Amino acid sequence: MEMRDIPEPELLNSNDVKIRMSAVGICGSDIHYYTHGKIGSQKVEYPFSVGHEGAGVVVEAGKSVKSVKPGDKVAIDPAMPCYECDQCISGRHHTCRKLRFLGCPGQAEGCLMEYIIMPEKNCFPLTGNLTADHGSISEPLAIGVYAEKKSGGTKDLKIGIFGFGPIGMSVMLAAKAKCADKIFVSDLIDERLSIAIKEGVAMTSNPGKENIIGKIMHDEPMGLDMAFECCGKQEAMNEAVELLKPGGKLIVVGIPEFDQWSLNVEKTRRKEISLQFIRRQVDCVEETLEMMKKGSVIIENMVTHRFPFERTKEAFDLVAAYGDGVMKAMIDF
Numbered sequence: 001m002e003m004r005d006i007p008e009p010e011l012l013n014s015n016d017v018k019i020r021m022s023a024v025g026i027c028g029s030d031i032h033y034y035t036h037g038k039i040g041s042q043k044v045e046y047p048f049s050v051g052h053e054g055a056g057v058v059v060e061a062g063k064s065v066k067s068v069k070p071g072d073k074v075a076i077d078p079a080m081p082c083y084e085c086d087q088c089i090s091g092r093h094h095t096c097r098k099l100r101f102l103g104c105p106g107q108a109e110g111c112l113m114e115y116i117i118m119p120e121k122n123c124f125p126l127t128g129n130l131t132a133d134h135g136s137i138s139e140p141l142a143i144g145v146y147a148e149k150k151s152g153g154t155k156d157l158k159i160g161i162f163g164f165g166p167i168g169m170s171v172m173l174a175a176k177a178k179c180a181d182k183i184f185v186s187d188l189i190d191e192r193l194s195i196a197i198k199e200g201v202a203m204t205s206n207p208g209k210e211n212i213i214g215k216i217m218h219d220e221p222m223g224l225d226m227a228f229e230c231c232g233k234q235e236a237m238n239e240a241v242e243l244l245k246p247g248g249k250l251i252v253v254g255i256p257e258f259d260q261w262s263l264n265v266e267k268t269r270r271k272e273i274s275l276q277f278i279r280r281q282v283d284c285v286e287e288t289l290e291m292m293k294k295g296s297v298i299i300e301n302m303v304t305h306r307f308p309f310e311r312t313k314e315a316f317d318l319v320a321a322y323g324d325g326v327m328k329a330m331i332d333f
């Protein structure tokens with residue numbers, strides 16, 4: 001990774017705005033591109049800029065732009081759908097056939113740049129107490145809000161969150177806001193579990209050090225209503241299947257580094273487990289910003305590390321190594 005000087009982008013389309021970036025969060029998917037050069041079939045061709053969890057200030061707006069104006073702080077939704085295909089027409093903009101997503105190889109350059117151009121529709125004003133951090137965090141947090149919603153709702157349920165990185169934490173924050181009864185959290189990194197404890201979850205467990213199935217079953221002998229796989233690890237999937245009660249739901253949010261999941265046939269069948277995969281999010285950014293605005297979600301424990309733009313590579317190395325108990329590393333401009 002290196003810094004490159006490129007020409008400042010020019011505003012060409014009347015529906016676009018030019019944004020000076022204020023903050024960009026580093027996501028696990030950025031790290032996949034950094035360490036492996038790909039996610040599944042999406043391969044990076046260099047040079048390529050990553051980053052999709054951004055917030056900034058509008059510096060110029062096209063003639064037809066109405067919802068934002070220069071000087072406005074905005075959260076950026078990185079997904080630019082075509083609004084025309086079957087998926088878009090049915091409301092599934094996140095699986096648009098011609099989707100362009102910031103920092104996704106072959107689609108669009110990322111937002112780890114000083115200036116970017118975005119369609120007006122992708123900009124959500126940060127009003128009231130909302131800061132650039134809220135704007136940037138709204139991207140991963142919206143995935144948690146969406147996963148919680150897509151699960152059918154966690155209210156009054158006993159749920160397990162397997163993997164407590166920023167996405168697991170986002171699911172936890174959404175479930176907490178929606179009044180889940182009990183939240184069990186597992187992760188291999190103790191510092192992350194400390195954050196979960198600070199957030200008031202019912203129980204944390206480190207499967208690298210203890211028998212997580214025994215520990216949770218001791219507390220909840222009937223099993224969990226719902227399990228969110230948030231780390232892309234086969235072991236987590238197996239533990240989730242083991243811990244779910246009959247009729248339970250398994251929600252798969254994590255991005256594995258392998259190509260094929262495996263599932264225990266007898267347990268999933270006899271328990272009649274429902275399986276739901278999650279692809280990012282759709283239509284949840286505004287709701288997510290609103291939740292932070294009214295305080296039903298508080299993100300103060302999410303950002304553990306900050307780096308100036310010039311030191312982005314250090315931030316990537318830290319996150320790639322899971323160093324220093326990092327949860328979310330934020331780049332400041």
Ligand SMILES: [Zn+2]
Pocket residue numbers: 027028029052053139140
């Ligand atoms: Zn992300």
Ligand SMILES: [Zn+2]
Pocket residue numbers: 081082083084085086087088089093096097098099
């Ligand atoms: Zn489309």
